[in-house]
Amino acid sequence: NAGVTQTPKFRVLKTGQSMTLLCAQDMNHEYMYWYRQDPGMGLRLIHYSVGEGTTAKGEVPDGYNVSRLKKQNFLLGLESAAPSQTSVYFCASSLRGAVPEQYFGPGTRLTVT
Amino acid sequence: QQPVQSPQAVILREGEDAVINCSSSKALYSVHWYRQKHGEAPVFLMILLKGGEQKGHEKISASFNEKKQQSSLYLTASQLSYSGTYFCGGFPNDYKLSFGAGTTVTVRA
Numbered sequence: 727n728a729g730v731t732q733t734p735k736f737r738v739l740k741t742g743q744s745m746t747l748l749c750a751q752d753m754n755h756e757y758m759y760w761y762r763q764d765p766g767m768g769l770r771l772i773h774y775s776v777g778e779g780t781t782a783k784g785e786v787p788d789g790y791n792v793s794r795l796k797k798q799n800f801l802l803g804l805e806s807a808a809p810s811q812t813s814v815y816f817c818a819s820s821l822r823g824a825v826p827e828q829y830f831g832p833g834t835r836l837t838v839t
Numbered sequence: 840q841q842p843v844q845s846p847q848a849v850i851l852r853e854g855e856d857a858v859i860n861c862s863s864s865k866a867l868y869s870v871h872w873y874r875q876k877h878g879e880a881p882v883f884l885m886i887l888l889k890g891g892e893q894k895g896h897e898k899i900s901a902s903f904n905e906k907k908q909q910s911s912l913y914l915t916a917s918q919l920s921y922s923g924t925y926f927c928g929g930f931p932n933d934y935k936l937s938f939g940a941g942t943t944v945t946v947r948a
Contacts, residue, residue, distance in 0.1 A: 761938075767940060768926055768939055769928075769938040770841075770938070771935055771936070774935060784935060785937070827871065827883035828883065828936065831880060832879075832880050
């Protein structure tokens with residue numbers, strides 16, 4: 727099993743450009759999450775999904791959109807990148823919500839200039 | 840709101856003990872603990888459910904005081920491999936895990 731994978735690993739964008747981050751999991755997990763991690767801020771939830779075809783907002787959803795068309799994939803989109811979106815993005819998945827652990831992907835380091 | 844962790848950082852010598860605290864203003868269904876090494880993804884350590892269960896992982900254990908909505912992580916006889924940033928995560932409902940800002944642990948020989 728590959729677990730949780732993220733594509734790409736690194737990306738540099740110019741302000742105003744758009745991009746999509748891809749998260750894939752092969753564990754048949756129902757729940758998937760997108761977090762961003764900034765120095766001293768810990769992990770903050772951007773959006774999450776509790777099943778195929780569902781999405782919901784987390785703590786910091788502004789400027790991002792997501793889609794979960796297939797159970798194994800969770801896409802995070804930036805329509806018009808801003809320097810404030812420079813961060814490390816982690817995807818995670820879990821079998822259900824509160825009880826099983828979350829498995830994290832390796833992260834995507836995004837720089838917006 | 841995010842859970843509040845303390846201390847922000849701790850430096851230990853090998854073999855010393857440490858306690859990391861995590862408190863929430865919301866009632867939690869469960870508390871998660873994760874450890875992250877520099878440049879890597881967070882890795883799961885343990886889950887505590889409401890009911891005060893105490894779980895263990897190697898020489899790392901944790902407790903959850905449901906009445907106070909506080910969890911503590913105990914690092915016993917620390918090893919060099921324990922270095923990293925420890926995050927607590929609280930589940931106020933079944934969907935969203937809210938993480939604390941993290942506690943950086945440095946273990947020196």
